[in-house]
Amino acid sequence: MAKAVVTNSSRKAQAEPLPVEFANTLSAARGCTVEGLGSPADLEAWLWRHRDLFPDPGPLREETALRASEQQLSHACVLRDAVRRLIAARVDRKAPHPWDIAHVNRASGMSQAWPVLVWQGTRAPGADSLCTADAVTHALSLIARSLVVLLAGEQGALLRSCRAPGCVLFFYRHHPRRAWCSSGCGNRARVARHQARHCADNRK
Numbered sequence: 001m002a003k004a005v006v007t008n009s010s011r012k013a014q015a016e017p018l019p020v021e022f023a024n025t026l027s028a029a030r031g032c033t034v035e036g037l038g039s040p041a042d043l044e045a046w047l048w049r050h051r052d053l054f055p056d057p058g059p060l061r062e063e064t065a066l067r068a069s070e071q072q073l074s075h076a077c078v079l080r081d082a083v084r085r086l087i088a089a090r091v092d093r094k095a096p097h098p099w100d101i102a103h104v105n106r107a108s109g110m111s112q113a114w115p116v117l118v119w120q121g122t123r124a125p126g127a128d129s130l131c132t133a134d135a136v137t138h139a140l141s142l143i144a145r146s147l148v149v150l151l152a153g154e155q156g157a158l159l160r161s162c163r164a165p166g167c168v169l170f171f172y173r174h175h176p177r178r179a180w181c182s183s184g185c186g187n188r189a190r191v192a193r194h195q196a197r198h199c200a201d202n203r204k
């Protein structure tokens with residue numbers, strides 16, 4: 001497959017769980033792999049766009065705090081690829097690679113956060129959060145933890161990979177009848193099935 005670096009566009013209204021959205025930063029279009037994390041700016045923009053999916057937005061509350069380095073981009077892509085392989089192993093009921101598990105577990109422990117009390121004068125008290133790492137590292141750590149919870153829980157059984165021709169995305173089966181990552185993929189799969197039947201009939 002050729003590799004094209006373009007920004008991932010939003011493909012559907014309903015968001016997948018956080019680790020699935022992260023896995024889907026690698027997609028495909030017209031036979032080419034589409035890298036959604038092509039630059040540190042792509043990573044920053046992706047994290048900011050998906051901040052509502054994080055269990056504890058904490059350090060992600062301010063866009064200005066999200067500054068990714070090239071090294072963090074590499075780390076994000078390596079983590080993303082490990083997440084993809086682990087989700088695929090869960091979907092296909094195959095044995096995972098120990099390296100991928102080790103990588104996710106290491107990322108999970110890279111940052112710790114805790115709540116702090118913010119209370120000035122006679123104003124109502126509020127809560128903020130502090131963490132041991134910068135916002136980007138913390139966000140990647142939260143993604144790894146979300147994957148651990150998803151794969152180890154009952155919801156892991158509802159993960160699917162899209163079987164539409166050429167699609168490499170994963171999705172969470174929110175609804176029993178959901179068979180594709182998007183309605184566009186459902187339509188393409190129906191067209192492909194129709195064409196295959198048409199060719200088979202012509203050969204008879």
Ligand SMILES: [Zn+2]
Nearest residue numbers: 162167181185
């Ligand atoms: Zn699809």
